[in-house]
Amino acid sequence: MLNVKNLTVYYGRALAVSDVSFKVNKGEIVAIVGSNGAGKTTILNAVMNIIPKKGSVFFKNIDITHLKTHRIANLGVSYLPDKRTVFKELSVLDNLKVAFYKIPKRGIEDFNKKLEDIFEHFPNLQEKLKLKAGYLSGGEQQMLSIAQSLIRNPEFIILDEPSAGLSPKLVKDLFNIISFMKHNKLTVLIVEQNVNKTIKVSDTVYFLKNGKIVDYGSARDFYDDRRIKQAYFGG
Numbered sequence: 001m002l003n004v005k006n007l008t009v010y011y012g013r014a015l016a017v018s019d020v021s022f023k024v025n026k027g028e029i030v031a032i033v034g035s036n037g038a039g040k041t042t043i044l045n046a047v048m049n050i051i052p053k054k055g056s057v058f059f060k061n062i063d064i065t066h067l068k069t070h071r072i073a074n075l076g077v078s079y080l081p082d083k084r085t086v087f088k089e090l091s092v093l094d095n096l097k098v099a100f101y102k103i104p105k106r107g108i109e110d111f112n113k114k115l116e117d118i119f120e121h122f123p124n125l126q127e128k129l130k131l132k133a134g135y136l137s138g139g140e141q142q143m144l145s146i147a148q149s150l151i152r153n154p155e156f157i158i159l160d161e162p163s164a165g166l167s168p169k170l171v172k173d174l175f176n177i178i179s180f181m182k183h184n185k186l187t188v189l190i191v192e193q194n195v196n197k198t199i200k201v202s203d204t205v206y207f208l209k210n211g212k213i214v215d216y217g218s219a220r221d222f223y224d225d226r227r228i229k230q231a232y233f234g235g
């Protein structure tokens with residue numbers, strides 16, 4: 001579904017991402033894990049054509065390397081950046097409505113049905129439906145932005161460190177939601193620092209270090225800690 005080839009990004013003269021290639025097949029959850037400054041956000045911004053890059057990016061066999069960001073979004077890619085924003089002055093419910101009706105030709109019955117699905121996974125939001133989103137905690141706002149993405153039924157979701165800054169309880173909820181995405185055959189690209197939790201919900205994992213992929217494989221192969229340590233600290 002997504003095919004990234006030989007991605008290289010410089011900030012001025014500094015090399016941030018070096019010759020990175022990866023694929024995300026339909027129905028698969030692919031994770032790129034790496035520590036602070038490894039280049040995770042840079043990869044996502046390059047894929048979405050927010051920053052200049054070398055290399056090529058294909059989505060559903062369409063060359064999107066030079067496509068404008070909003071056009072990439074219109075092809076069915078939902079990108080949740082690390083700095084997530086909700087409409088703070090709108091209620092939780094209206095935030096979800098805005099996200100849902102962004103896609104034309106949708107009826108109120110559809111919305112109510114989708115809302116029920118969302119409640120199942122975001123019980124916190126259900127309790128606070130009438131509250132202005134600005135009054136939610138940072139973590140709750142983060143969950144709301146994920147709910148906004150899901151309610152649109154995207155073909156492909158890109159998540160930049162969704163667990164960052166969440167309480168242990170919300171981290172648990174979040175990974176349950178990602179498991180649910182997997183169960184429902186959604187296609188997801190996730191970048192994370194939370195290695196252990198991320199590999200448990202992923203099919204394929206890539207290890208990124210100093211802008212380079214240093215190891216990758218089936219997520220199961222990394223259930224053994226030693227291989228993770230090797231990817232991180234090994235030569």
Ligand SMILES: Nc1ncnc2c1ncn2[C@@H]1O[C@H](COP(=O)(O)OP(=O)(O)OP(=O)(O)O)[C@@H](O)[C@H]1O
Pocket residue numbers: 011014016034035036037038039040041042043082193
């Ligand atoms: N706009 C920029 N200008 C210059 N350097 C940048 C810029 N954005 C990022 N960098 C540098 O590029 C490298 C990769 O940054 P990036 O944000 O992609 O890392 P990351 O893996 O997302 O880290 P984190 O987990 O902290 O979000 C870092 O060394 C960072 O300092």
Ligand SMILES: [Mg+2]
Pocket residue numbers: 040041042082160161
């Ligand atoms: Mg980042």
